[in-house]
Amino acid sequence: MLHLFDKIHKNLLKIVYPAYCLGCQQLLLKNEDVLCSNCLHNLPLTLHQELSINEINRSFYGILPLEFAYSLLYFHKNGITQNLIHHLKYKNRQDIGVFLGELFSYHLQSNEKINKVDFIIPVPLHKKRLFERGYNQVDTFCQTLSRELNITYDNSILKRISYSKSQTKKNKKERSEMSATPFEVVFDASLHGKHFLIVDDVITTGATLEACAKELLSIPNSKVSLLTIAYSQS
Numbered sequence: 001m002l003h004l005f006d007k008i009h010k011n012l013l014k015i016v017y018p019a020y021c022l023g024c025q026q027l028l029l030k031n032e033d034v035l036c037s038n039c040l041h042n043l044p045l046t047l048h049q050e051l052s053i054n055e056i057n058r059s060f061y062g063i064l065p066l067e068f069a070y071s072l073l074y075f076h077k078n079g080i081t082q083n084l085i086h087h088l089k090y091k092n093r094q095d096i097g098v099f100l101g102e103l104f105s106y107h108l109q110s111n112e113k114i115n116k117v118d119f120i121i122p123v124p125l126h127k128k129r130l131f132e133r134g135y136n137q138v139d140t141f142c143q144t145l146s147r148e149l150n151i152t153y154d155n156s157i158l159k160r161i162s163y164s165k166s167q168t169k170k171n172k173k174e175r176s177e178m179s180a181t182p183f184e185v186v187f188d189a190s191l192h193g194k195h196f197l198i199v200d201d202v203i204t205t206g207a208t209l210e211a212c213a214k215e216l217l218s219i220p221n222s223k224v225s226l227l228t229i230a231y232s233q234s
Ligand SMILES: [Zn+2]
Pocket: 021, 022, 023, 024, 025, 026, 035, 036, 037, 038, 039, 040
């Protein structure tokens, strides 16, 4: 029933969105979604999931104990990944999240590490940002991964705290401590020892994901992994 609804929803999105390829702007064929088969074939895949050590693991070595960390695509300025993320984030093209979620799920289906994950956790948006945009840009991506890989999706465990009211009254040290950890976790004993997969759109410096991971690692015996749509080397 859920799958039927998803199919109907997907076809509705096809009607709503103009059927042009987000890579080359050519008209899409009936069986193509978001990208034409040529652009799909030429996506800059990282293939992180096929390597024992990748650039994300390496950058967090000694900083975070990660089970695994993968990005789907390389992010290049003015490249196809940037265009996909831009439309997902600012043009309400939430179907791109579904498309990329299905693509990543396909690449992860035989990955043994992903089977050990208990929860998919999106990096939360600030309430004000969520209100302005109307959606969290990683939600449809997360929900698709959840459905395809059969892992529970939960956007209530990790919260983003708002400090705007009291910020100015704090001294400089207090302010910098607060802005270093704008997240908090809400948990009870049922989450002890669980494995959390934190999901974001792009990893650049890794500071946001690091702050989220540290919060989730405060849950006793928890394990943390990272997954993003894109990896930016700059
Ligand atoms: Zn194309």
